[in-house]
Amino acid sequence: MSLRISQVGLRGVVGTGMTAAHVLDFASAFGTFLAVPGPVVVARDPRASGVMIREGVVAALLACGRDVEDAGVAPTPVVQHSIRRLGAAGGVSIGASHNASEWNALKFLGAEGSYLSTAEASELLDIYHLKKFDFVEWNRIGKLRPCANAIEAYIDELATHFDFDALRGYRVVADCCNGTSSLILRRLRERFGFDAILINEKLMGVQFAHSPSTTRAMVELQLAPLIRPLKADAGFLFDVDSDRVALATEEGEAVSEELVLPILADYLLPRGAGKLVITNLSTTALLEEIASRHGGKVVRVPVGRQAAIDALSSYRPEQIAVAGEGTGAVMMPQFRFVYDGIASMLAILSMMRERGQRLSEIVHGYPRYSILKGQEPLVSQRIPALLMKLRERYHTGKANVEDGLRVDWPGLWFHVRVSQTEPAVRIICEQRGEPPRELFDALLEQVRSFA
């Protein structure tokens, strides 16, 4: 499917799925949806289609009477920071983050830079479908102005949370995947002497050096082999809009993307009052083990950003230590719950310094969990029967049916759920210790028998 319009917003392959008309209508709906006064911050990632989409978004917002603060090419966390700094009504981040270059998407952000709640997102979607937009009269049309120092102001805020003097001793290699993280990292180097060696740092519109997904496989591709020759202390891989990160240790070992959240939970749980870790049903059970070490608790919600956001809003911010997914997307309370790959990197380096540990020591200090992930095509019609059958077959475990089916045994669990982006089911299986190959293969076989 090359176009998806949902509560997450608008996402598609530009030209074949997502067109200028979709962009105009969706951005007009957002301009109509915004209730509070103030400008709207707009930025994009380097995809070529982002130039076209930006023009449409700007036109629609101006037509709705909103002044537009144009942050140019900038990471999503910078847009969110600019919204707070300027007291803006909201923002639009144009970019398809970890998707391939032919994709693009609109991410809508509310006041304070927050993601839209499910209720807000449904309202936006209703306005989009109704196509009744509140365009203002000719003399109240908004003005476009450059939001020139968005990145510098964001870095100023980073500097209040992280001790760059102390972090200067670390050398990192960063794989920017031709995305926006290079804009931040280069300035950290210039302003604080932050020792970052960048690869794939050039902003590219069409061809990324490799798939921009923050997975162990991508870390292994170019980043991990460079760590030892460059005598670096860690390697970080960013997706195109810099909200996700993946890791390599100083030994050049690519770390599972599942570990980013547990590492940060381990760092943040003992530091603050917040004792909750919010994550989804598909993320590693290592989290429970780490949380219990620090007297914390894991709250699991269905997969997808929307469920995480709704869960966040049902707690007081100070109750929460960290939230995120097994994809390398992590939100921290001090960054007001914004997925931020750069802040995640700085937090991990701070943890290394405070504990006096190398990254490999931290990573290998955790018990080993092995996760297997797979995907099988399946027509939607057959899904309920499949889930019913699996539930009967694996009745010995503890079942959770909030999002497909998750079954837990001590030290072993699986999760079979329906993909939100493709007509397929995803199968995730994890075991403390060795990979749960037998269970995984059995699950795959049963899913295939339903196809």
Add this chain to the structure above:
Amino acid sequence: MPREHLLKIGVSGIRGVVGEFLTPALACAFAQAFGTYVRAGRVVVGRDTRSSGEMLQHAVNCGLLAAGCDVVDVGILPTPTIQIYVGATRASGGLALTASHNPPEYNALKMFNAQGLFFNNYERSELLDLYHQSSFRQATNPEIRSVSQDFARPPEIHLRRVLEHVDAGRIRRSRFHVALDAVNGAGAVMTPGFLTEALGCRLDAISIDPTQPFPREAEPRPDTLGDLAGLVRRTGAQVGFAHDPDGDRLAVVDENGCVLDNDDVLALAVDAALRRLPGDVVVNLTTSAVIDDIAAQHGRKVHRTPVGEANVVEMMQAVHAVIGGEGSNGGIIFPAVHLCRDSYTGMAFLLDRMSETGKTVSQLAGALPRYYRKLGKAGYEHGKLGALMQALEESFPGAETDRSDGLKLMFPGAWIHVRSSNTEPILRLAAEARSESQMEELYGKVLRLLEG
């Protein structure tokens, strides 16, 4: 009550009241149809100073980029300057965001082909079909180009061409004292420099801030140019020039502060052009017979067309005319510069004739054959137009008739023209005669017929 046309999508493109009617989505879709029609390549986009211009330009950019075009943003410029730049830089086409003389709540898209000319009727209807079919080219990520800017070159190219056709040195030596009212429109960015730096005039100008709204009604007419007339009288300027918001039309105020009839301004330009170059003249049916008299003085022929710049331009191409235009709306078209309405040629010609003859504007205009004209409009009911025209023709037996655009009835030394407007649901009336009484008699007779 005539129905108001708050949005019009037709062969002339898109025109409407911005906001509820002319939406960014419409502008974007039309631009994408245009980009598809010109088969991508470089497309030039410029605009006048309307407050909706910036918003619509982004919408148009979006549509063009989505069709795979390279967008060249030339910013705020007069329409002729944009057209000349399109032709001179061999672009695939151009778009100007301007509703010309319409009130500020309106905006519109004007479309130009690779030569920088308005689309002809066939091109327009093809584009319109494409728009209605929504069969747009949808560029994918690697096919999407970008937006570049060129603010400096378009005025240079335009003004250099204009200055080739006058004795700029002589004009500069005359040190004319000129007044200007640019209606805070696109002319505000170019005309002051043209008059002072290129032509050495001393300038007293009003309404030359493109960031401000139009301070007067946008169409330059005797009843809207009071401020300019006052400025001329107060400063003792030798001539006053006025623009419409997109700087293609010209109105002239003489040294006494009297606004010249637009047909006379065109007549002076025709005279200036025919003194320099041999060839025919093309004007629309509503333009004064003074043009015929001037052409006859030079032994040249006048061709008449239906009202509308595109019609005049098409005929000018066909007969290789030296000059043409439309009297009532202040349009002067001089193909040696470009086949478009160009107020800069009009200003240069008039200053050139002043410096050549040493005469004042009122003297030059006073030397023209004298006609009395009256223009007006009236509402009408749909379906009644044919009968109305028939009745009109029958009540003037013996008149020579032209039915190519409404009905024009011609008598010795006088004429009447009645036609339905292209842009509004009204009838436009015009009458001209050698004497004021004859003109009033003809005009009154038409009005009575329409009301009866």
